[in-house]
Amino acid sequence: MKALVGYYSRSGNTEKMAQAIAEGVKKAGLTVDVKNVKDIKTEDLLDYHAIILGSPTYYGQMAAEMKTLLDESVKYHGKLSGKIGGAFTSCGGIGGGAETTIIGILQAFLIHGMIILGESGAYHYGPVSIESPDADVTESCIKYGQKIATLTKKVFRE
Numbered sequence: 001m002k003a004l005v006g007y008y009s010r011s012g013n014t015e016k017m018a019q020a021i022a023e024g025v026k027k028a029g030l031t032v033d034v035k036n037v038k039d040i041k042t043e044d045l046l047d048y049h050a051i052i053l054g055s056p057t058y059y060g061q062m063a064a065e066m067k068t069l070l071d072e073s074v075k076y077h078g079k080l081s082g083k084i085g086g087a088f089t090s091c092g093g094i095g096g097g098a099e100t101t102i103i104g105i106l107q108a109f110l111i112h113g114m115i116i117l118g119e120s121g122a123y124h125y126g127p128v129s130i131e132s133p134d135a136d137v138t139e140s141c142i143k144y145g146q147k148i149a150t151l152t153k154k155v156f157r158e
Helices: 013-027 040-047 065-074 096-110 135-155
Strands: 001-008 031-036 052-057 084-092 128-130
Touching: 001 013, 013 031, 013 052, 013 084, 013 128, 013 135, 040 052, 040 065, 052 065, 052 096, 052 135, 065 096, 084 096, 084 135, 096 128, 128 135
Parallel strands: 001 031, 001 052, 052 084, 084 128
Antiparallel strands: none
8 A cells, every 4th residue: 555745845844744744654554655746746646545745834825836736636536535635734833824724635635535534632634833843743743644554554455
């Protein structure tokens, strides 16, 4: 089983989170590719059992580069149904729109019919870092990757 951790990162903060999430996915036993969104073709999404996307928060929204990928994914509407989805973000401060950024990614996944994993503890919708990820955020990213990988293995028993 394969997972994709895709990200856009201008300052490197979101990329650090992507690497930590990928570490968790690997720990749970899945193969994982970590890719900058610029290196992801929309048809690539069809090759993965789990897709986890991260973007910095810009004005409460995902970066245009991530939005373009999701907009273009409409040509595969219905073909991502049943895959596992997750999202994460970094932002400049508390109240900067992190939740709306993550929800924007998750909305696209839900419209595709993907399965989304929530969290009852912190980071209900997915990991958030205020600026550079500290040790707590990094650990949350690792755990998030593990949880998504574990769910993926349950759904796609092979």
